[in-house]
Amino acid sequence: MNRKSKIQRKTSETSINVELDLDGTGEYQVETGIQFFNHMLESFTRHSLFDLNVEAQGDVQIDDHHTVEDMGIVLGEALQEALGDKKGIRRMAHALVPMDESLAMVAVDLSGRSYTVLDLNFRQGKVGDLSTENVGHFLESLAQTGKINLHARCEGENDHHQVEAIFKALARALHDATRVVHDRMPSTKGVI
Numbered sequence: 445m446n447r448k449s450k451i452q453r454k455t456s457e458t459s460i461n462v463e464l465d466l467d468g469t470g471e472y473q474v475e476t477g478i479q480f481f482n483h484m485l486e487s488f489t490r491h492s493l494f495d496l497n498v499e500a501q502g503d504v505q506i507d508d509h510h511t512v513e514d515m516g517i518v519l520g521e522a523l524q525e526a527l528g529d530k531k532g533i534r535r536m537a538h539a540l541v542p543m544d545e546s547l548a549m550v551a552v553d554l555s556g557r558s559y560t561v562l563d564l565n566f567r568q569g570k571v572g573d574l575s576t577e578n579v580g581h582f583l584e585s586l587a588q589t590g591k592i593n594l595h596a597r598c599e600g601e602n603d604h605h606q607v608e609a610i611f612k613a614l615a616r617a618l619h620d621a622t623r624v625v626h627d628r629m630p631s632t633k634g635v636i
Contacts, residue, residue, distance in 0.1 A: 445624070449525035453518045457510040458502040464522040466622050468495025476500040476515060478508050480572030484611040485515075491615035504573075512578040516585025523590045527622065530554060535630040537620035541613040546600025548609035550617045553593040556636040560587045563597040564610070571603045579607055583614070 447466040453459075472489040474482045476498060489496040502511030527533065538551035560583060566576035587594040596614070600606040629635065 447526045447528070447622075449522045451518050451522045451525065453514055453521075455510075455514065458500065458514040460498070460500040460502075460511075460514055460518045462515075462518045462522045463495075463497040464519070464526050465495035466523075466526045468493060471495045472497070474498045476511055477502060477504045478511060478573050480574040480607075481508065481512060481515070483572075484574070484607060487608060488611045488615045491612045492619040494615075494619070508573065508575050509578055509581070512574070512582050513585050516582040517589045520586040520589030520592070523586075523592075523618070523622075527554065529629075530556075530636050531629050532624040532626050533630055534621050534623050534625050535636065537617045539613040539616035539620070541609045541616060543600075543605040543609040543612070544602065546598060546602060546605035546609045548596070548598040548606065548613040550597075550610065550613035551595045552614075552617045552621050554591070554621050554636065555593050555631075556591045557593060558588045558591050559593045560584045561595045564606070565598070566603045566606065567601075568603050571607050574607070576603055576607065579610065583610075 449464050451462045470490040470493045472486050474485045536553045541548045562580045598606045598610050
């Protein structure tokens with residue numbers, strides 16, 4: 445089973461190339477032009493055990509919004525393509541991930557129906573060069589194009605710890621949800 449994908453997206457604001465392997469070992473090459481976002485995508489990759497290559501160029505001289513949004517869109521498309529017909533996957537999973545005083549909770553259902561519920565309470569406008577408001581926007585864009593029902597919640601005092609815990613919890617939940625564990629379609633409808 446080849447659960448790999450290559451997605452390209454080019455707009456007047458960004459140019460993004462993503463290669464994803466759901467059955468990887470956590471290897472990555474990531475460049476988005478946003479250093480803290482690179483760090484989060486690298487952490488996501490290492491903890492999901494997906495292999496991920498990202499080449500993204502965006503109008504970061506304006507701000508990080510377009511690059512983060514489009515990266516969510518492209519990663520969602522890559523995930524959707526790599527999953528194929530989703531036959532045999534676990535489909536639903538969740539993860540609780542602590543990072544020092546912070547605790548992130550992420551639950552996903554690869555149901556084919558996107559919906560996002562977020563409870564993120566950041567204290568600052570930025571962590572490094574990443575706007576904290578764009579963390580939620582990334583998750584919403586990923587869920588929309590990945591056709592994922594995604595719930596994420598985080599509590600903590602330090603925004604860096606909260607953001608990192610969210611990306612790690614997302615990684616663990618998606619890793620578990622994408623595992624092939626049987627030979628049936630994981631739905632009573634016969635399709636997802």
